[in-house]
Amino acid sequence: MNVKSKKQLEQVDFLNAINELGIGGADVCVHASVKSFGAKINCGIKGIVLAFLSQDCTVMVPAFCDEYEARPEKKYMPERNGAGDYSFFLNRDYPVKKIFDVTSREISLEEMGLFSKTVLDFENAVRGNNPLNSFAAVGRNAEKLTLSQTARDVYAPLRRLCDDGGYVLLIGVGLDSATIIHYAEQLAGRTPFVRWAYGKDLRVIPVSAGSCSDGFENLAPFVSPIARKTKVAESEWICFKASDLAALCQTQITRTPKITHCPDPTCPRCNDAISGGPILPPDFWK
Numbered sequence: 001m002n003v004k005s006k007k008q009l010e011q012v013d014f015l016n017a018i019n020e021l022g023i024g025g026a027d028v029c030v031h032a033s034v035k036s037f038g039a040k041i042n043c044g045i046k047g048i049v050l051a052f053l054s055q056d057c058t059v060m061v062p063a064f065c066d067e068y069e070a071r072p073e074k075k076y077m078p079e080r081n082g083a084g085d086y087s088f089f090l091n092r093d094y095p096v097k098k099i100f101d102v103t104s105r106e107i108s109l110e111e112m113g114l115f116s117k118t119v120l121d122f123e124n125a126v127r128g129n130n131p132l133n134s135f136a137a138v139g140r141n142a143e144k145l146t147l148s149q150t151a152r153d154v155y156a157p158l159r160r161l162c163d164d165g166g167y168v169l170l171i172g173v174g175l176d177s178a179t180i181i182h183y184a185e186q187l188a189g190r191t192p193f194v195r196w197a198y199g200k201d202l203r204v205i206p207v208s209a210g211s212c213s214d215g216f217e218n219l220a221p222f223v224s225p226i227a228r229k230t231k232v233a234e235s236e237w238i239c240f241k242a243s244d245l246a247a248l249c250q251t252q253i254t255r256t257p258k259i260t261h262c263p264d265p266t267c268p269r270c271n272d273a274i275s276g277g278p279i280l281p282p283d284f285w286k
Contacts, residue, residue, distance in 0.1 A: 011043040014051035020230045021239045024055040027141050027166035032115035036172020038234035045118045058139030061116040062179050066108050068100040068131040070196040076206040081278040082193045082269035099198050100131035130154050131197035132207050152285050154208040155183040162243040172235040175216040182210040184249035191277030211273040214262035222252050
């Protein structure tokens with residue numbers, strides 16, 4: 001079923017797509033480009049989210065925010081951390097010091113997009129407790145998905161999504177937007193990078209974060225056989241069982257580590273991730 005080249009979209013169009021993909025009643029991590037529809041959305045972005053909720057889906061989105069970034073301190077600057085000599089992070093300007101709280105509705109809108117912002121703004125949305133790379137969710141299993149996330153355990157929501165039989169849905173975006181591939185990197189033995197935010201006492205704390213994702217499309221030939229697809233206006237929807245996608249990507253990353261490398265051979269994040277990520281002492285997170 002394709003909703004073909006419509007100039008205006010109603011909520012029923014999104015309901016049809018959800019049913020076509022067979023994800024009603026499921027937990028779904030959505031990465032979406034609203035612009036990809038190329039049509040007027042008469043029900044609004046909130047109406048799209050409500051279409052999922054009406055089918056008993058729990059909708060989870062990345063709600064990353066750089067407004068809580070802090071300048072790194074020496075004890076939290078490990079080797080092989082995708083930061084080179086740290087000069088960029090030490091010399092750049094930072095936002096006004098403030099402490100992240102799970103009730104915050106701030107988000108890096110340009111990178112995350114309007115769909116993620118809309119989910120985060122739902123009155124009953126629940127947000128994970130990672131100051132920089134949080135996930136937000138709305139629906140029956142929202143708390144179950146997000147509440148185990150911490151500054152250290154950045155991909156806990158994706159682990160739960162896999163364990164509970166959930167899905168990853170790409171709406172008009174590619175694998176370079178699929179955060180679950182960062183989780184697959186971790187499964188393959190890579191340590192997430194360390195970035196920095198403020199703790200409750202305004203002291204700098206380490207925060208786990210992802211690597212470069214510009215090379216993730218290299219995994220497309222290996223994961224396309226498990227993809228379910230449909231189309232809404234001009235927007236292609238690509239859906240994966242989360243556990244299957246993570247497992248396939250883990251296998252390929254383990255087999256061919258350079259498969260995730262972006263086109264820039266000098267990229268420090270790619271080079272350090274492929275080498276295993278930051279080298280952390282045993283007491284780093286204490």
